[in-house]
Amino acid sequence: MSSGAIPPAVWREFSPGDRIRPRRVLFARVTAVSHPDVANLAVSRGLQTIPAMDPRSNGMEHPLSNFEYRVGLGHDTHRLVTGRALIIGGVRIEFDRGLDGHSDADILLHAITDAVLGAAGLGDIGDAFPDTDPANKGLDSAIFLNAALDRVKGLGWSPVNLDCTIFAQRPKLVPYKSAIRGRVAELVGLPFESVNVKAKTGEKVGPIGREEAMSADAIVLLRRASS
Numbered sequence: 527m528s529s530g531a532i533p534p535a536v537w538r539e540f541s542p543g544d545r546i547r548p549r550r551v552l553f554a555r556v557t558a559v560s561h562p563d564v565a566n567l568a569v570s571r572g573l574q575t576i577p578a579m580d581p582r583s584n585g586m587e588h589p590l591s592n593f594e595y596r597v598g599l600g601h602d603t604h605r606l607v608t609g610r611a612l613i614i615g616g617v618r619i620e621f622d623r624g625l626d627g628h629s630d631a632d633i634l635l636h637a638i639t640d641a642v643l644g645a646a647g648l649g650d651i652g653d654a655f656p657d658t659d660p661a662n663k664g665l666d667s668a669i670f671l672n673a674a675l676d677r678v679k680g681l682g683w684s685p686v687n688l689d690c691t692i693f694a695q696r697p698k699l700v701p702y703k704s705a706i707r708g709r710v711a712e713l714v715g716l717p718f719e720s721v722n723v724k725a726k727t728g729e730k731v732g733p734i735g736r737e738e739a740m741s742a743d744a745i746v747l748l749r750r751a752s753s
């Protein structure tokens with residue numbers, strides 16, 4: 527069994543004699559531990575493994591995994607113009623143009639904000655932050671994302687992982703991908719490895735390929751404890 531199959535709430539260091547209570551279903555006294563191979567974990571009612579640790583479980587339906595899950599999708603596009611800073615994922619990118627928009631026009635944070643709101647069924651970024659509102663002019667898009675996260679967390683949701691793609695013909699984003707990933711992880715409150723950032727060109731066709739615009743897609747998974 528790989529440790530990757532073990533839910534974080536259950537996976538921790540155990541010692542002989544520890545009492546464990548995974549998700550209020552099983553209350554077991556640990557009598558033997560072969561760490562990290564918890565398939566050999568023994569409990570007081572005879573040798574048995576904890577079912578939630580079964581690698582065949584997808585974590586969605588098992589009685590020890592009392593979580594609801596929701597997935598959300600986000601997309602955003604902004605035009606490239608001169609005289610604007612280029613900010614993607616909260617990271618300043620060196621380029622001779624930037625993205626036009628009411629706020630700082632951060633395509634990636636806008637797409638992620640929409641994905642977060644969408645997963646919780648809370649509409650989109652335009653509902654929450656209209657571009658007609660002067661208060662949003664020039665705003666750091668991290669503020670939009672933080673506000674969206676506050677709303678979903680208020681409903682009990684928390685992000686599980688995030689994947690996204692940035693579409694830009696130029697500049698090359700490879701040198702920035704790690705910084706963008708780190709900043710997004712920090713903003714969303716996830717470990718670095720739970721956030722993925724991909725970059726694509728427009729293959730020199732369409733508005734992306736002609737360097738008229740950049741866009742971003744994002745998908746996020748939220749979960750909350752079932753009531």
Ligand SMILES: [Zn+2]
Nearest residue numbers: 602631633636
């Ligand atoms: Zn936008």
